[in-house]
Amino acid sequence: MSSLIDIGLNLTHDSFDKDRDEVLQRATDAGMVAAILTGSTVDCSRHALDLARTKPGLLFSTSGVHPHHAVDCDESTIASLREIASAPEVVAIGECGLDFFRNYSPPETQEKWFDAQLELAVELQMPVFLHERDAHEPFARILQKHLANLPNAVVHCFTGSREAMEHYVSLGCHIGVTGWICDERRGSELQQLVKHIPLDRLLIETDAPYLLPRDIRPKPKDRRNEPVHLPHIARRIAHYMDVDFEELAATTTANARSFFRLPGHRV
Numbered sequence: 570m571s572s573l574i575d576i577g578l579n580l581t582h583d584s585f586d587k588d589r590d591e592v593l594q595r596a597t598d599a600g601m602v603a604a605i606l607t608g609s610t611v612d613c614s615r616h617a618l619d620l621a622r623t624k625p626g627l628l629f630s631t632s633g634v635h636p637h638h639a640v641d642c643d644e645s646t647i648a649s650l651r652e653i654a655s656a657p658e659v660v661a662i663g664e665c666g667l668d669f670f671r672n673y674s675p676p677e678t679q680e681k682w683f684d685a686q687l688e689l690a691v692e693l694q695m696p697v698f699l700h701e702r703d704a705h706e707p708f709a710r711i712l713q714k715h716l717a718n719l720p721n722a723v724v725h726c727f728t729g730s731r732e733a734m735e736h737y738v739s740l741g742c743h744i745g746v747t748g749w750i751c752d753e754r755r756g757s758e759l760q761q762l763v764k765h766i767p768l769d770r771l772l773i774e775t776d777a778p779y780l781l782p783r784d785i786r787p788k789p790k791d792r793r794n795e796p797v798h799l800p801h802i803a804r805r806i807a808h809y810m811d812v813d814f815e816e817l818a819a820t821t822t823a824n825a826r827s828f829f830r831l832p833g834h835r836v
Contacts (some may be wrong), residue, residue, distance in 0.1 A: 571815060571818035574605075575601055576605045578604045580592075580617070593624065593627070593796070617651055617706070619731055619783060625702060632650045632661075632662055634646060635665070636666055636668040636683065636820055637668060640674035646685075647685055661690075661697060662697050667683055667700070694708065723742060725776075726774065727746060743771070745768055748776070750806055763809045767811075769820065771806075771821055777794040780812055781794040782802060
């Protein structure tokens with residue numbers, strides 16, 4: 570059984586309130602050896618840290634504000650994220666970025682707080698866990714201001730164009746791929762372009778409880794995604810990349826350990 574790391578797990582989501590331990594047990598039984606819990610608001614980042622502390626060595630977390638919630642940021646936000654990020658279990662700043670598909674926060678507000686969180690990551694010398702949807706040009710422009718001083722950057726849950734992907738790779742970013750690739754409708758472009766992602770820049774994730782792989786059988790009645798599906802996602806990625814599954818598993822696990830500086834990474 571291959572060892573895999575889920576770099577994007579929303580374990581704070583209330584759909585896991587009744588069975589988090591069972592969810593994690595199923596995932597570890599399937600080969601998950603670590604997971605990064607996503608922080609999407611200040612409160613969510615604190616909750617993710619609290620959960621990470623319950624499973625030392627298995628769970629880690631991020632500290633950040635998703636662009637959907639940028640409108641809720643104020644003068645205390647960055648100080649709060651800095652405090653949370655001081656914990657050893659916190660391994661990245663984010664989820665931060667731009668989302669012009671939904672625009673739940675005004676674009677100029679998203680840009681302001683994206684820039685501020687990148688500045689925090691530079692200050693703390695931490696990698697960044699990034700979100701971009703329908704905002705490639707302004708996202709790349711803001712990111713490029715800070716990239717030379719950032720340890721690492723991953724564009725998580727990538728669903729964009731080949732042009733955008735190649736641009737991010739040329740900038741030195743990693744690319745996170747989810748079960749979006751398992752959707753024969755929405756994921757068809759990703760199925761074609763994933764073979765062009767350098768294997769040493771690839772990271773894998775479930776984004777659970779979101780993005781249940783469309784080709785999972787049998788489908789759970791509640792349609793909740795779980796980290797137990799990470800091996801399925803990894804096998805589909807290996808198929809579309811035309812690489813051996815064991816090679817993909819070993820490489821992406823090593824990539825994640827290096828990227829987030831997790832225990833077990835050899836410098």
